[in-house]
Amino acid sequence: MPTAISASVAPQTGAEPRSPGPVSHPAQGKTTEAGGGNPSGIYSAILSRNFPIIGVKEKTFEQLHKKCLEKKVLYLDPEFPPDETSLFYSQKFPIQFVWKRPPEICENPRFIIGGANRTDICQGDLGDCWFLAAIACLTLNERLLFRVIPHDQSFTENYAGIFHFQFWRYGDWVDVVIDDCLPTYNNQLVFTKSNHRNEFWSALLEKAYAKLHGSYEALKGGNTTEAMEDFTGGVTEFFEIKDAPRDMYKIMRKAIERGSLMGCSIDTIVPVQYETRMACGLVRGHAYSVTGLEEALFKGEKVKLVRLRNPWGQVEWNGSWSDGWKDWSFVDKDERARLQHQVTEDGEFWMSYEDFIFHFTKLEICNLTADALESDKLQTWTVSVNEGRWVRGCSAGGCRNFPDTFWTNPQYRLKLLEEDDDPDDSEVICSFLVALMQKNRRKDRKLGANLFTIGFAIYEVPKEMHGNKQHLQKDFFLYNASKARSKTYINMREVSQRFRLPPSEYVIVPSTYEPHQEGEFILRVFSEKRNLSEEAENTISVDRPVPQPGNTNWESEEQQQFRNIFKQIAGDEMEICADELKNVLNTLVKKDQDLKMQGFTLESCRSMIALMDTDGSGRLNLQEFHHLWKKIKAWQKIFKCYDTNHSGTINSYEMRNAVNDAGFHLNSQLYDIITMRYADKHMNIDFDSFICCFVRLEGMFRAFHAFDKDGDGVIKLNVLEWLQLTMYA
Structure with missing residues (x-):
C-alpha cells in the first residue's frame, strides 16, 4: 500500500516546510566555480x-x-x-x-x-x-x-x-x-x-x-x-546517502563531468536544530552545493575528496581537509595548487568522501536535458511532456489506497518502443525516468496552498488493449498489480524515479495521496530511446442509436397513462410549455417508488424543450414529448444503476461511467467541467442535474453535427449562430 512521507524542514533552511509526517525529506543544493566575462559564440x-x-x-x-x-x-x-x-x-x-x-x-x-x-x-x-x-x-x-x-x-x-x-x-x-x-x-x-x-x-x-x-x-x-x-529544465534524482549505491562516488564524478548540478543536506530530527551549527562546523537542515570532486595523494595513498560550499559565504567544515587542517603541509605543493587550497572564510571547503557520507544524509543530482547539455557527446534524453490537473470530485482520486476513486485520476499511455543498447544485459529492457511535478504551489502560498503529497504508479496495458486510448476502469486496477511505482508519496514539488521495463505499452497514473485535492501538474518521461507518452481518453464522440423498425404506436399502459396526462395539461392545442412540461414530468416520475427526487426544476424543463423543439415553437407536441420521455427513461435506468443506496444522488466520480453508458465519450477536461457544473458541494449529483447534463450533451452534440455538414469535425459559426445556439440550449 502506498505510504505518505513528509519532507520536514523548517523555514529558513534548505527544505520546504512540510505537513506533519513520519520521515523528513529535505534536500539542499551546492555550488561550483564558473568563469566570467562574455565568451563569444556561446550565447x-x-x-x-x-x-x-x-x-x-x-x-x-x-x-x-x-x-x-x-x-x-x-x-x-x-x-x-x-x-x-x-x-x-x-x-x-x-x-x-x-x-x-x-x-x-x-x-x-x-x-x-x-x-x-x-x-x-x-x-x-x-x-x-x-x-x-x-x-x-x-x-x-x-x-x-x-x-x-x-x-x-x-x-x-x-x-x-x-x-x-x-x-x-x-x-x-x-x-x-x-x-x-x-x-x-x-x-x-x-x-x-x-x-x-x-x-x-x-x-x-x-x-x-x-x-x-x-x-x-x-x-x-x-x-x-x-x-x-x-x-x-532538467530532472532531479534523490539519494538517501545511508542507502546509497556502492559506486556513489563514481555517480557523483560522472554527474560533475556531465555538467549536472548537485546539492546535499543534513537531516535533523529535532526541529530546534534547524540551521544550527554542529561542532564540526557543518549546519543541520541547511543547503550546501557540491562544487567539485577530486582524488588527492596524501602520504602515498589516494584520498577521495568532495568540495562543498555554504551559501552563507562563511561557516565551514573544520575537520580533515578543511581550510585550516594542520596536515595540509603533508600534501604536495602542486597538489595543493591543483585543489586551489586557500585559507579563506568564503564558505567553500574540501572534505574527504568518507566524512561526507558520514555527515550528510541527502544528495540531489539535477540531470540536464538535451537542450541544456554543452556537448553532443554527452547522453541526451528523449523527453515527453504532459500537462494535467486533478479536479475534486472528478479526477482527484487519491492513491491506490482508495480503490473506489483511484481509477478516475488522469491516465497517460506510455509506449516504450526501443530497448537499450546494453550488450551486457541479457534482458530486453527500456530505461526511462518519470518525473511528476506539481505546479504553482509556491506561488499560491499566500492563498494558503501547501505542497500536496504526490506519487505515481505504472501499469502494463494488456496486449488486447494496445492502441486503445480509453480510460482504464475501476476493475482493471482492482485485478492488476502495478509494474512499477514511485518509492513513496511525498510532499515535494517533484517526485522522480528511474525504471527499467520491457518494451510494451504502459499507463502512468499520477495522483495525490489523499483524494479530493485539486491542483495542476506536469508529467515528464525521459528515456534513453524513443518513447511516446500521451493522455488517455482523448477522443470525443457520441453513439448514435440505429433506428429500430416497429410499431410506433403507444403500447404500454404507462404510455397510455401519460398520454392522458399530457392531454389534460396540454389541452386542445396538444402542446406544452416549460411550466406544463414540469408538471407532466414530475407527475410521472413520482410514480416511481424506487427513485428519490424532489422533482424537475423549471430550468431543467426549459433545457429539455430546447433539446426536443424541432420546429422552434418553444413548446413540445406529443411526438416530441414521446421522444423526450424515452430518453429520460433510458437515462433514469442508468441513474438507478449507480444510485445503489437509493439516496437520489450519485457520486460525481461515478458520473464518468454513467456518461459513457449513455453513449457520450468525452475527455478528462469535459468530465472536469461536468463535475464543476452539476455536482453539489458534497460532490454528489442529483437526478435533476443528472438529466440536465445529459440533455445538454445530447443537444450540443446534435447541434454540432447539424453544423458539421462535411463531417470533418470542425464547424464555423458567426456570432448570431453562436448566440442562437448557446442562449437557447
Whole structure:
C-alpha cells in the first residue's frame, strides 16, 4: 500500500516546510566555480530565442529598455512594485526597509565583476539558502549561467534601471523583467548580496525569482532541486546517502563531468536544530552545493575528496581537509595548487568522501536535458511532456489506497518502443525516468496552498488493449498489480524515479495521496530511446442509436397513462410549455417508488424543450414529448444503476461511467467541467442535474453535427449562430 512521507524542514533552511509526517525529506543544493566575462559564440543560439515574457503584457525586455532610454527615465515595474506587497504576505517587519537602486547604494555599481562565480553569493535575511545553493551550482556551467542571466546587461552602458532573467517554467522558458530597486536597511542590502559591495547580479537574480513566485517571502524554505530545475529544465534524482549505491562516488564524478548540478543536506530530527551549527562546523537542515570532486595523494595513498560550499559565504567544515587542517603541509605543493587550497572564510571547503557520507544524509543530482547539455557527446534524453490537473470530485482520486476513486485520476499511455543498447544485459529492457511535478504551489502560498503529497504508479496495458486510448476502469486496477511505482508519496514539488521495463505499452497514473485535492501538474518521461507518452481518453464522440423498425404506436399502459396526462395539461392545442412540461414530468416520475427526487426544476424543463423543439415553437407536441420521455427513461435506468443506496444522488466520480453508458465519450477536461457544473458541494449529483447534463450533451452534440455538414469535425459559426445556439440550449 502506498505510504505518505513528509519532507520536514523548517523555514529558513534548505527544505520546504512540510505537513506533519513520519520521515523528513529535505534536500539542499551546492555550488561550483564558473568563469566570467562574455565568451563569444556561446550565447547566439540562446539569445536568439523568443521567450514568452512574464509580468509585462505584450512588451519584450528590449522594447521596454528602448522606451526607457528614449524617454530618459528609469524603469519601474508595475507588477512587482518596490513596496511591502512584493516583500511579505503573512508578516510585517518592525523595521522599515528602503528600496534603493544600486547607484544609490554605492559608487560605481557593476552587474558582474570578473565573472559570475559562487563567491558572489552571500545569503541575507531570507531563508532561501536552497535557492542560493542552486545558483552556486549554476555558476559552474557558463552556458547554463548565461541563459538564466543574459550577459548584455550593465550599469554603465545604456543603463535604464531595467534587467531581465530567464527561467524554465513547467515546460517553457520565460523571461522575467524587473526594475533594479532593491530592499535595503542602513544602506545595506537586506537579502542576497555579493562579497563585492558594488556587484549586483545575484541580488537582481533573487528579485526576479521572487517576482516569478509572487514575493520574497514565497522563497522561504525549499529544496535546492526546485531552483536547479528552474535554471535548467532538467530532472532531479534523490539519494538517501545511508542507502546509497556502492559506486556513489563514481555517480557523483560522472554527474560533475556531465555538467549536472548537485546539492546535499543534513537531516535533523529535532526541529530546534534547524540551521544550527554542529561542532564540526557543518549546519543541520541547511543547503550546501557540491562544487567539485577530486582524488588527492596524501602520504602515498589516494584520498577521495568532495568540495562543498555554504551559501552563507562563511561557516565551514573544520575537520580533515578543511581550510585550516594542520596536515595540509603533508600534501604536495602542486597538489595543493591543483585543489586551489586557500585559507579563506568564503564558505567553500574540501572534505574527504568518507566524512561526507558520514555527515550528510541527502544528495540531489539535477540531470540536464538535451537542450541544456554543452556537448553532443554527452547522453541526451528523449523527453515527453504532459500537462494535467486533478479536479475534486472528478479526477482527484487519491492513491491506490482508495480503490473506489483511484481509477478516475488522469491516465497517460506510455509506449516504450526501443530497448537499450546494453550488450551486457541479457534482458530486453527500456530505461526511462518519470518525473511528476506539481505546479504553482509556491506561488499560491499566500492563498494558503501547501505542497500536496504526490506519487505515481505504472501499469502494463494488456496486449488486447494496445492502441486503445480509453480510460482504464475501476476493475482493471482492482485485478492488476502495478509494474512499477514511485518509492513513496511525498510532499515535494517533484517526485522522480528511474525504471527499467520491457518494451510494451504502459499507463502512468499520477495522483495525490489523499483524494479530493485539486491542483495542476506536469508529467515528464525521459528515456534513453524513443518513447511516446500521451493522455488517455482523448477522443470525443457520441453513439448514435440505429433506428429500430416497429410499431410506433403507444403500447404500454404507462404510455397510455401519460398520454392522458399530457392531454389534460396540454389541452386542445396538444402542446406544452416549460411550466406544463414540469408538471407532466414530475407527475410521472413520482410514480416511481424506487427513485428519490424532489422533482424537475423549471430550468431543467426549459433545457429539455430546447433539446426536443424541432420546429422552434418553444413548446413540445406529443411526438416530441414521446421522444423526450424515452430518453429520460433510458437515462433514469442508468441513474438507478449507480444510485445503489437509493439516496437520489450519485457520486460525481461515478458520473464518468454513467456518461459513457449513455453513449457520450468525452475527455478528462469535459468530465472536469461536468463535475464543476452539476455536482453539489458534497460532490454528489442529483437526478435533476443528472438529466440536465445529459440533455445538454445530447443537444450540443446534435447541434454540432447539424453544423458539421462535411463531417470533418470542425464547424464555423458567426456570432448570431453562436448566440442562437448557446442562449437557447
